[in-house]
Amino acid sequence: MAAEKYAVFKSGWLPWALLAPQGLIIAVFFFWPAAQALLQSMQMQDSFGLSRQWVGLDNFRSLFADSAYLEAFQTTAVFSVLVAVLGLSLSLVLAVFADRVVRGALLYRSMLIVPYAVAPAVAGVLWVFMFAPSLGVVAYALRHFFELEWNHLLNSMHAMTLIVAAAVWKQISYNFLFFLAGLQSIPKSLIEAAAIDGARPWHRFWTIQLPLLSPTTFFLLVINMVYAFFDTFAIIDATTQGGPGRDTAILVFKVYQDGFKGGDLGGSAAQSVVLMVIVVALTVLQFRYVEKKVQY
Amino acid sequence: MVLGLLIVAFPLYLALIASTHTAQAIAQAPMPMLPGGHMLENYAAVLGGSGGSGASNAPVGRMMWVSLVTAMAITVGKIAVSLLSAFALVYFRFPLRGLVFWAIFVTLMLPVEVRIAPTYQVVADLGLLNSYAGLTVPLIASATATFLFRQFFLTVPDELVEAARMDGAGPMRFFFDILLPLSKTSIAALFVIQFIYGWNQYLWPLLATTSEDMYPVVVGIRRMMAGGDSGNQWNLVMATAVLAMLPPTLVVVLMQRWFVKGLVDTEK
Numbered sequence: 413m414a415a416e417k418y419a420v421f422k423s424g425w426l427p428w429a430l431l432a433p434q435g436l437i438i439a440v441f442f443f444w445p446a447a448q449a450l451l452q453s454m455q456m457q458d459s460f461g462l463s464r465q466w467v468g469l470d471n472f473r474s475l476f477a478d479s480a481y482l483e484a485f486q487t488t489a490v491f492s493v494l495v496a497v498l499g500l501s502l503s504l505v506l507a508v509f510a511d512r513v514v515r516g517a518l519l520y521r522s523m524l525i526v527p528y529a530v531a532p533a534v535a536g537v538l539w540v541f542m543f544a545p546s547l548g549v550v551a552y553a554l555r556h557f558f559e560l561e562w563n564h565l566l567n568s569m570h571a572m573t574l575i576v577a578a579a580v581w582k583q584i585s586y587n588f589l590f591f592l593a594g595l596q597s598i599p600k601s602l603i604e605a606a607a608i609d610g611a612r613p614w615h616r617f618w619t620i621q622l623p624l625l626s627p628t629t630f631f632l633l634v635i636n637m638v639y640a641f642f643d644t645f646a647i648i649d650a651t652t653q654g655g656p657g658r659d660t661a662i663l664v665f666k667v668y669q670d671g672f673k674g675g676d677l678g679g680s681a682a683q684s685v686v687l688m689v690i691v692v693a694l695t696v697l698q699f700r701y702v703e704k705k706v707q708y
Numbered sequence: 709m710v711l712g713l714l715i716v717a718f719p720l721y722l723a724l725i726a727s728t729h730t731a732q733a734i735a736q737a738p739m740p741m742l743p744g745g746h747m748l749e750n751y752a753a754v755l756g757g758s759g760g761s762g763a764s765n766a767p768v769g770r771m772m773w774v775s776l777v778t779a780m781a782i783t784v785g786k787i788a789v790s791l792l793s794a795f796a797l798v799y800f801r802f803p804l805r806g807l808v809f810w811a812i813f814v815t816l817m818l819p820v821e822v823r824i825a826p827t828y829q830v831v832a833d834l835g836l837l838n839s840y841a842g843l844t845v846p847l848i849a850s851a852t853a854t855f856l857f858r859q860f861f862l863t864v865p866d867e868l869v870e871a872a873r874m875d876g877a878g879p880m881r882f883f884f885d886i887l888l889p890l891s892k893t894s895i896a897a898l899f900v901i902q903f904i905y906g907w908n909q910y911l912w913p914l915l916a917t918t919s920e921d922m923y924p925v926v927v928g929i930r931r932m933m934a935g936g937d938s939g940n941q942w943n944l945v946m947a948t949a950v951l952a953m954l955p956p957t958l959v960v961v962l963m964q965r966w967f968v969k970g971l972v973d974t975e976k
Binding site: 442646 | 712713716717718719721722726738788789790792793795796797799800801802805811812814815821823824826827829830831845846847848849854869873877878879883904907908910911912914915926928929930933942945946949954956957960961964967968
């Protein structure tokens with residue numbers, strides 16, 4: 413924890429009054445639901461919601477015995493690795509160019525941060541429009557120039573490509589800004605010294621800039637994983653809705669589908685609990701790393 | 709570089725173009741690549757809700773209003789709530805302070821997506837479905853904002869508190885007269901980020917609203933797309949998309965300086 417103030421006010425009740433709004437919201441909308449999820453995950457409800465039965469860890473057992481759930485795990489893994497790797501490399505390239513460009517830098521940056529402002533659901537709609545099999549511009553171009561029959565409603569490879577593309581596009585701005593900030597904090601003298609020693613721009617990038625960016629990269633990797641896990645729900649709902657079949661149903665989508673469309677509250681709650689464990693693991697990972705690497 | 713820019717901008721350009729054509733012009737692949745002459749009538753149709761045969765033709769004007777109120781409520785609420793709690797955490801010593809700190813910290817790890825079903829039940833039990841309160845209050849608590857303000861308060865020189873105390877100012881006086889004006893930049897930065905966060909919420913409004921006149925525009929556009937590939941009136945869908953993108957884009961581009969600073973600071 414950071415340094416503490418030594419000059420403080422003294423009051424018995426005021427700090428609690430100040431904390432009350434935040435505390436109340438957290439208690440009602442965070443801790444209470446989280447506890448409910450834990451509780452429900454160990455209960456079984458009949459289909460009319462009339463009675464509940466304590467089933468212990470049965471929900472979890474049947475969850476991990478369910479091939480559909482394991483598939484969703486796999487889908488999520490493939491999806492988030494693709495999104496993180498593609499998103500990071502693309503935006504790194506863009507940031508390196510933006511760092512070198514002198515004229516029009518502001519315009520360039522303004523254009524690149526616009527996707528950040530676009531809602532995930534709207535981003536999904538835009539990409540579906542471009543790739544719509546019968547009338548989308550990109551689908552048409554693919555058919556015309558590459559003789560590729562694009563149909564993300566039938567072909568699960570196509571569907572996966574579509575959601576990865578939309579998710580990457582949406583996240584580019586964020587990664588770009590962090591890479592750019594990272595690049596600009598590298599002292600110019602280092603690069604000039606290397607240039608005087610005769611290192612070509614490409615060589616300078618690999619040996620100086622990229623290693624110095626590694627804290628940023630790691631941080632963005634975690635953030636992008638979390639993003640792909642959770643924030644892409646809207647993109648998927650607006651594009652493939654988990655289809656064809658359930659080939660693009662990632663874990664978050666399945667929680668929603670099973671809980672709200674399928675009415676399996678116990679199973680859905682168990683899935684929520686699994687997701688919470690994943691987030692906590694990712695967050696802990698991130699903080700341990702950040703703490704180890706404070707000096708850049 | 710220009711290529712990269714083109715790829716990023718292409719979807720946006722296409723939406724803009726599509727919103728100026730008739731549905732028939734778009735349905736003929738390949739659709740025209742230059743602006744057409746139906747811009748005004750498309751936008752008028754969308755805003756007024758006379759979309760015709762679409763799956764849903766609730767007026768987008770109303771949705772924009774809902775979105776705006778929701779986003780503003782979330783933004784202002786979040787900033788106010790987090791300012792107060794950061795103030796309490798930094799400037800007071802009280803029992804259980806460490807526990808409170810961690811309780812707020814843990815909420816960082818529980819995004820809405822993870823606890824949708826139980827949260828939905830709580831809100832339903834409180835009778836808040838289809839209301840602005842239901843749309844906003846569960847999203848107002850913010851660990852991120854609290855931490856940003858906490859970090860900032862820790863950098864404020866202690867001499868200011870001592871001086872204020874010597875002059876006989878109480879804690880609230882100090883908060884409003886000294887701390888708040890100093891925090892202006894942080895508040896502006898958070899405003900941008902939270903406004904976008906609020907405007908772009910999707911899953912939560914999808915669950916918490918069931919009646920058309922409480923849909924935010926982001927949810928509304930999804931409901932317009934039920935007609936399948938060529939059944940959609942893409943010109944109207946795209947006009948809605950452009951409208952839905954407009955406010956957050958304006959906020960980001962116009963407040964770019966604060967936005968970039970805030971984004972990079974929040975995550976430290």
